[in-house]
Amino acid sequence: MNILYDEHLDGPLPKVDKQALLQALQAQIPDLDILHREEDLKPYECDGLSAYRTTPMLVVLPRRVEQVQALLKLCHGQNVPVVARGAGTGLSGGALPLASGVLLVMARFNQILHIDPDARTARLQPGVRNLAISQAAAPFGLYYAPDPSSQIACSIGGNVAENAGGVHCLKYGLTVHNLLQLEILTIEGERLTLGSEALDSPGLDLLALFTGSEGLLGVITEVTVKLLPRPQVAKVLLASFDSVDKAGRAVADIIAAGIIPGGLEMMDNLAIRAxxxxxxxxxxxxxxxxxxxxxxxxxxxxHDDCERVRQVLEQAGATEVRQARDEAERLRFWAGRKNAFPAVGRLAPDYYCMDGTIPRRALPEVLQRIASLGAEHGLRVANVFHAGDGNMHPLILFDANQPGELERAETLGGKILELCVQVGGSITGEHGVGREKINQMCTQFNSDELNLFHAVKAAFDPQGLLNPGKNIPTLHRCAEFGAMHIHGGQLPFPELERF
Amino acid sequence: MNILYDEHLDGPLPKVDKQALLQALQAQIPDLDILHREEDLKPYECDGLSAYRTTPMLVVLPRRVEQVQALLKLCHGQNVPVVARGAGTGLSGGALPLASGVLLVMARFNQILHIDPDARTARLQPGVRNLAISQAAAPFGLYYAPDPSSQIACSIGGNVAENAGGVHCLKYGLTVHNLLQLEILTIEGERLTLGSEALDSPGLDLLALFTGSEGLLGVITEVTVKLLPRPQVAKVLLASFDSVDKAGRAVADIIAAGIIPGGLEMMDNLAIRAxxxxxxxxxxxxxxxxxxxxxxxxxxxxHDDCERVRQVLEQAGATEVRQARDEAERLRFWAGRKNAFPAVGRLAPDYYCMDGTIPRRALPEVLQRIASLGAEHGLRVANVFHAGDGNMHPLILFDANQPGELERAETLGGKILELCVQVGGSITGEHGVGREKINQMCTQFNSDELNLFHAVKAAFDPQGLLNPGKNIPTLHRCAEFGAMHIHGGQLPFPELERF
Known part of the structure; x- marks a missing residue:
């Protein structure tokens, strides 16, 4: 499957001579591993989303910060675009390569540099896998809280770039809330420290600005995260409902009861069966x-909280509430949820995973509206989501080999995201904007807001060499896309009030 | 008392003709209240710090966003600097006026616009007092967590500008962690929305960037905060120690035991007696x-946690551990802490309150070092601080009428902040940089980092009209100040290791 990306809307990229660049890199950074043959470049053409493909011009695989620094200085001097990539598990095309640029693969920076059990911090190279952090912290009774479903493979550098979440972020926050310090390189090759190990840092909060900036501001070379003590006990309740609506209302009731669960996830019938x-x-x-x-x-x-939640669930109309009898059953309950995407993927040749957030109180209404939008477009939609924090993952099922289905899936996906914005939510919860949702950014933000994004980007990278064409659309693109900016504005569906 | 501020180091400010400006304001915004006579301007010459004084050229007191917008457009067009001010309770001179600029007082924007008990949010005008939020939320069983000691007077707009903390921020975070959305005006008078009511916002995290930016990026016109359910019970333990050292170690032990107290505060003998x-x-x-x-x-x-903390305290060598017997005693214990600054203020004609953070493990050593620095400079230092998060408030006692004491206090304060940076901490925990700590910013950051701050500032305010001379020092100032940048660098005191 191959969704076309209208690159011309983000302005022409610099012309780069591949052979000249390759020779310059080989001459100036002789010990840098470079891939340049078509067959070696192929594996890097997509990310976890797989809807977009571009073969990079060159792939570089550095092992030392000095190599990255030299690479960036060279690219900066020669006006060559650079896309940094971690494990390549992203779901919004944030690390997709450019046909006329360098793909900077940070995967070999995979060392855990230091774990400090007293300060409860871990200092990491950016290529360290998410799950490996918790494994290394386990002997100290600690763990790293954010747990994207891809945690076995995704890297902490990519987690920072996308501000990744996971099933525990309702209680423990997104990546940005579990981060203390970053070492980065600017496009000019300057080494900077953002944040500190202290509670607060003076000056502007560039650490938070950098988190979730999708490779547009610099390249991460080191990450210091907070570790948390592992909870003594974890119990999970599974509640069944005879309507999606009741389940949605139960979510609001649990939160309203003053309970903050470690995870609060919802699946609809299609996702359950898959x-x-x-x-x-x-x-x-x-x-x-x-x-x-x-x-x-x-x-x-x-124990007390389980009883309170059980009462809330029963009052909300649950037809059955089961508590996992033991750790094995608890892990089985979660395995179903964590594998819901590949499971749904078995129902149709293709699926398109959306990632929008909405205020919790809008859940029942938005689910109804998604169902009718799906019916209008003749496509099935499975719903799997972090219900507690209103982060939805509608999975649109389609068959790219059926003429018109891909386009219908894209249109439906766009409508679902616009619906999220209309009810006061946003077009991404944890997967990022990347290339996939760049048009929807025109819906979320007005031109003054987008101009400010461009100005802040230019403060770091005036030439626009870092990951061009991602995250922030040009005003030209928004004009072409013809999006109505609806944030706080008028509603295309007058029957839908802003919740 | 009047500490001289070397304004020339931040570049010349634009020349402003007071009469012409006053006439233009009166003509273009006829319903705007403007103070312009010397006696009316006097009350606005300082903030809660009171060490610096400047009489503003003009004070404006708008009631409507449209007035603020018109004011900013006029000032932008005529190159007039603008300083926004909330309640004026700041402790680092962040809202100090300029002799050649407008002081924009936002105090009249004091309406609570909406409390949503289901979403647990409050939408507020910037002049709403911190404590008034919790009072308005109380009927719903909710409260607003950050609680600076000035909470009875300070405003939420100022809290956002300074990223204020309080005794509860160990558990519940700083202002930035309790914030959802801001409405701001740029210096050009554009109205922008930063953040959203959803979990995460796409694009760059300008909400976090703006929080703590001390009025350099724009003017806050609306704030949406998170509310939390009020805890069912709160108990407080008071532990006595025969050495500061043991108390410092007990703090680390409590955190290491996996307990996160709602507040964990420390006071030394001088502060206790006062x-x-x-x-x-x-x-x-x-x-x-x-x-x-x-x-x-x-x-x-x-109940269980109290027992565990008691054990930890006793093992750490507490000579006595008392639990407040009832709510009245609990409030009395806190009243002592919350009034520690004015209490210490009774011990000497003047005091200088510092606000640095350090890694928790460095507490005992840093306290010893502060004691010997105090002795070297012949000044008493009382220590009161948010021990749980390593946020110290050394109070330097002096008498400005004694020749040389003010200068010695300033020198000692600077050394204490440098000490914080040396051990891996920072020069501010919650009071901000403002005008007071602008020289210490040269210690905390290198020139590349400062240049990046300036570039980001310029993305919002290219002419530098918003709150000039605060928060980010010019490189010229740092060169004059002759600071050694010691973040991660060499240590002037070789006996002190980086903890």
């Missing part, structure tokens, strides 16, 4: 929706 | 140090 068929998690396949609610902390507290 | 004398809180006046440790949450949990 996951059950694939993982055999023990899900109720006849339920219209399920909620998975995890409570963690100290024993007595978790 | 507070006891002033408030009669029931503090042990013979103790070398006390810790106040508050635990909040559900009943059973708090």
């Amino acid at each position: 996951a059950e068929d694939f993982i055999h998690a023990g899900y109720p396949v006849d339920a219209e929706a399920i909620l998975l609610c995890e409570l963690d902390g100290v024993e007595a507290d978790v | 507070a006891e004398d002033f408030i009669h809180a029931g503090y042990p006046v013979d103790a070398e140090a006390i810790l106040l440790c508050e635990l909040d949450g559900v009943e059973a949990d708090v």
Whole structure:
């Protein structure tokens, strides 16, 4: 599958002579591994989203910061665009390469530099895998909280670039909330420290600005994260509902009861059946929706909270509430959820995973509206999401070999994201904007806001060499896309009030 | 008292003709209240710090956003500097006026616009007082967590500008962690929305960038904050120690035990005696140090945690551990702490309050070093601080009428901040940089980092009209100040290792 990306809308990229660049790199950084043959470049043409493909001009695989520094200085001097990439598991095309630029693969920077159990911090190279951090911290009774579903493979550098979340971010926050310090290189090759190990840093908060900036501001060479003590106990409840609506309302009720679960996830019938068929998690396949609610902390507290949540769920109309009997069942419950994307992927030749957020109170209404939008476009939509924080992942099923289905899926996806903005939410929860949602940025932001983004980007990278064409659309693109900016503005569907 | 501020180091400010400006304002914004007579301007010459004084050229007191917008457009067009001010309770001179600029007082924007108990948010005008938010949220069982000691007077707009903290920020975070959305005006008078009510916002995180930017990037016209459910129970333990050192180690032990107190505060003997004398809180006046440790949450949990903390404190060598018997005693224990600054202020004609952060593990050593620095400079230092998050508030006692004492206090203060940076901390925890710590910014950051701050500032305000001379020093100033940049660099005191 190959969704066309209208690159011309983001302005022409500099012309780069591949052979001259290759020779310059070989001459100036002789020990740098460079891939340049077509067959070696192929594996780098897409990311976890796989809807877009571009073969990079060159791939470089440095091992030392000095090599990255030399590379950036050279590219800066010769006006060559650079795209940094971690593990390549992104879901919005944020690290997609350019046909006329260098793909800077940071995967070999995979060392855990230091774990400080007293300060509860870990200092990491950017290519360290997310799960490896918690594994290394485990002997100290600590772990790293953000846990994207790709945590076995995705790297901490990519997590920072996309401000990754996960099932635990309702309670423990996104990557930005679990971060202390970054070492970065600017496009000019300057080494900078952003943030500090202290509570707060003076000056402008460039650490937060950099987090989630999708490779537009600099290249991450070191990451210091916070570690948390592992909860003594974690229990999970599985509640079944005979309507998606009731499940949505139960989510709001749990939060309103003053309980902050470690995870609060929802799946609809299509997702439940797909996951059950694939993982055999023990899900109720006849339920219209399920909620998975995890409570963690100290024993007595978790026990009390489980009882309170059970009461809330029953009052909200759950047809069944089951507590995982043991750790094995708890992990099985989660395995179904964590494998929901590949499970749904078995239902149709292709699927398109969306990532929007909405205020929690809008959940029932938005789910109804997604169902009718799906019916209008003749496509099935499975819903899997971080319900507690309103982060939805509608999965649109389609078959790219059927003429017109891909286009219908794209149109439907765009409408779902616009719906999120209309109800006061946003077009991304944790997957980022990347290349995929760049047009929807025109819906989310007005031209003054986009101009400010461009000005801040230019403060770091005036020539626009770092990851051009991602994250921030040009005003020209927005004009071509013809988006109505609806943030706080008028609503194309007058029946929908701003919640 | 009047500490001289070397304004020339931040470049010449634009020449402004007061009469012409006044006439233009009166003509173009006829319903705007403007103060222009010397006697009316006097009350605005300082903030809560009171060490610096400047009489503003003009003070404006708008009531409507449109007035602020018109003012900014006029000032932008006529190259007039603008300083925004909330309640004027700041402690670092962040809102100090300029002799050749407009002081924009936002105090009349004091309406609570909306409280949404389901979404747990409050939408506020910037002049709403911090405590008024919690009072308005109380009927819904909610409150706003950040609680600076000035909470009865300080405004939410100022809290955002300074990224204010408080005794609860160890557990509940600084202002930036409790913020969802800002409406701002740029210097050009554009209205922008930063952040959203959703979990995450796409694009660059300008909300976090803006928070703590001390009025350099724009003027806040609306703030949406998160509210939290009020804890069912709060208990406080008061532990006495016969050495500051042991108290410092006990702090680390509590955190290492996996407990996150709602507040964890430390006071040394000088501060204890001053507070006891002033408030009669029931503090042990013979103790070398006390810790106040508050635990909040559900009943059973708090009970268990109190027992665990008591054990940790006793093992750490506490000579006495008392739990407040009732709510009245709990509030009395806190009243002593919250009034420690004015209490210490009774010990000497003047005091200089510092605000640095250090890694928790460095507490005992840094306290020893502060004691010997104080002795070297012949000045007493009282220590009061948010121990849990390493945010120290050394209070340097002096008498400005004694020749040389003011200068010695300033020198000592600077050394204490440099010490914070040396051990891996920072020159501010929650009071901001403002005018007071602008020279120490040269110690904290290198010239590449400062240049990046200037570039980001210029993305918002290319002419540098918003709050010039605060927060970010010019490189010229740093060269004159002759600071050694020591972040991660060499240490002037070789005996001090980087902790």
